[in-house]
Amino acid sequence: MKIGGSVITDKSKPFTLRKHVLNRIASEIAKAIAETKIRLILVHGGGSFGHFVASRFKNKLTTTSCIEIHEAMERLNRKVVSYLLKHGVKAIPIDTISLFVLKRKHVFKAFLEPIVNALNNDLVPVLYGNVVFDVAEGFSILSGDTIAPCLASKLGFENLFYAIDVDGVYKRYPPRSDDDLLEVLDLHKAKVGVGKIDVTGGMANKLIEIAKWIKGKKVKVILFNALKKNHVYMVLRKLK
Ligand SMILES: Nc1ncnc2c1ncn2[C@@H]1O[C@H](COP(=O)(O)OP(=O)(O)OP(=O)(O)O)[C@@H](O)[C@H]1O
Numbered sequence: 001m002k003i004g005g006s007v008i009t010d011k012s013k014p015f016t017l018r019k020h021v022l023n024r025i026a027s028e029i030a031k032a033i034a035e036t037k038i039r040l041i042l043v044h045g046g047g048s049f050g051h052f053v054a055s056r057f058k059n060k061l062t063t064t065s066c067i068e069i070h071e072a073m074e075r076l077n078r079k080v081v082s083y084l085l086k087h088g089v090k091a092i093p094i095d096t097i098s099l100f101v102l103k104r105k106h107v108f109k110a111f112l113e114p115i116v117n118a119l120n121n122d123l124v125p126v127l128y129g130n131v132v133f134d135v136a137e138g139f140s141i142l143s144g145d146t147i148a149p150c151l152a153s154k155l156g157f158e159n160l161f162y163a164i165d166v167d168g169v170y171k172r173y174p175p176r177s178d179d180d181l182l183e184v185l186d187l188h189k190a191k192v193g194v195g196k197i198d199v200t201g202g203m204a205n206k207l208i209e210i211a212k213w214i215k216g217k218k219v220k221v222i223l224f225n226a227l228k229k230n231h232v233y234m235v236l237r238k239l240k
């Protein structure tokens, strides 16, 4: 499950955690895990931490900006993990920069053994979008929107969930009515609009990455509104 930065932070205000939302989501995850055995990997986005710092540097990735982006993302990750632990989720943070190496912004190498071992030890790995090394460009940003479908594909998961701050993917954005919501995700019908601050391409890139990694695989993808109570729980329990 990719937990959107749009959900756990307020993307309109730098470094603003939505504590009550994060707390509720952590409790819903804990409840779902307590009730049923699920192999779960969590990936969170940058929200008003990573996206804010990266855009302050106008997306220029130098040693200085990368250190600052990484620091901001680690700070957000510590918060996410601490709320999960508080609710009894056996969360273990895994730093993206140690697992992935990119080449011209595309995943070139992925060292997934720590994740597999974490899962085999009943832990819930918590990854996050972050700066990583790029053999061609020095550094690149690897979005949580790429990490999630990449892991689902490479590790053979059956479900891929995106917790976001709107009800799903709309035919047009902003939507004019509820009828614009796509019941079944059809990438040809979705027309993306301007969203909030997002250095990794927002909704458009999310859909591109889903198509890229999931094409031809049997993976059920659900994008849902995690600002609404119980939705995280219901999705994990696969309830309507
Ligand atoms: N067709 C569309 N359907 C739904 N949302 C859309 C569409 N087009 C644009 N959006 C925007 O996409 C946003 C969600 O993507 P965004 O990248 O901001 O969130 P996120 O990925 O959860 O955040 P983060 O990147 O910090 O993890 C919505 O808030 C909405 O403003």
Ligand SMILES: [Mg+2]
Binding pocket: 045, 145, 198, 200, 201, 202, 203
């Ligand atoms: Mg995004």
